[in-house]
């Protein structure tokens with residue numbers, strides 16, 4: 208089909224079914240559609256419903272294509288369509304297995320709709336083969352920074368962690384600019400010695416698919432991590448496009464409010480509360496869509512927050528044990544009464560972008576998921592880094608040692624989902640450093656400069672803006 212400005216490009220976008228993966232791809236759909244690209248988001252029926260809510264009144268070039276996830280066949284509960292809502296994380300390998308069963312349906316849809324390319328999540332390595340069969344390029348969406356990609360790859364290839372004598376001894380990540388050091392305890396479970404075999408095999412497939420796909424689309428911007436983007440491209444030899452921060456494509460309040468899940472707080476109430484606070488006086492505490500803490504840790508955070516003397520918004524996601532024992536009073540006695548007006552507790556989903564962008568917010572305690580990290584950068588707020596799992600320890604290093612816009616709370620150990628223990632004193636100290644001390648002010652100034660650069664990057668003729676153009680031109684040249 209041809210439009211006035213030449214042929215209309217049609218892309219299939221296929222996000223992994225978890226909010227941290229769907230949110231940036233929905234943003235990306237809006238971004239490409241705003242440049243005249245027709246978009247089909249491939250997902251499952253229940254996710255389609257939630258995505259269509261968060262698309263709000265977006266561009267009419269975006270369509271949804273629901274495929275039925277064979278959950279029961281894969282040994283999952285019926286209608287289990289989102290990794291965030293799995294009853295137990297032990298089911299994650301089964302969830303990955305269920306997604307591979309979508310192969311025939313996807314192939315059928317590609318033959319029916321004939322898009323010009325498919326941009327699929329890194330967790331769908333099998334889409335390389337499907338795309339090859341149909342004869343279209345497969346792009347990968349890898350939802351983290353170039354810094355983390357490089358760190359991960361250099362560790363995987365050179366195995367520096369195998370040359371240390373203990374789990375706590377630091378090793379240098381070879382070839383990674385910046386002399387970055389980690390301990391074995393902070394490594395994601397990518398080491399086949401440490402993890403279940405099935406998962407390591409799966410990760411190997413993901414790695415292989417990255418090296419033989421058409422290219423990688425990254426939610427980051429060149430000015431944030433130029434050295435690592437160059438390293439990723441030149442040393443690791445990956446073809447890639449930096450097109451972020453994707454969150455900045457949400458400009459209307461309604462879009463910002465409806466991003467992700469339904470908020471557990473009325474947005475007006477949240478804004479009213481923030482409006483009543485002084486400039487840079489509020490610390491926002493949120494650990495993303497997956498990480499959970501037990502009662503003991505939640506209590507430490509509560510006490511640490513109170514001791515820091517800062518006003519706060521704290522988003523609480525409880526572990527299974529706490530959900531089951533809802534009545535258990537893990538908050539210190541009289542806490543909520545004492546914190547009235549000083550602290551706002553949100554139990555469930557918070558409108559994160561709305562909060563981060565408010566001038567009252569002066570610090571962000573984050574688990575260093577890449578979306579949250581980049582949203583913090585784009586909002587220009589210094590961070591307290593509290594990595595939990597995945598590639599979050601790498602993101603922490605980027606924030607604290609490379610960009611120097613945050614301080615580490617001091618987590619020592621990579622865990623899957625439930626956080627390592629951090630005491631109240633460490634919570635208080637890290638928050639005070641960011642919110643009160645001179646070094647916090649310096650970090651805030653640096654963070655603001657990155658936020659300006661981020662806005663410039665996505666603005667007309669900015670680096671990310673031009674990269675989107677270049678990608679569209681390249682895909683068209685392949686297609687027509």
Ligand code: UDP
Pocket residue numbers: 226227228230466467493494495496497498522555556557558559560575576577578579580582
């Ligand atoms: N998010 C949100 N409200 C919440 C929790 C998370 O809006 O209460 C959004 C957040 O803005 C980010 C995403 O969910 O876009 C979380 O992604 P991230 O990569 O930070 O972490 P993950 O959830 O994948 O661990």
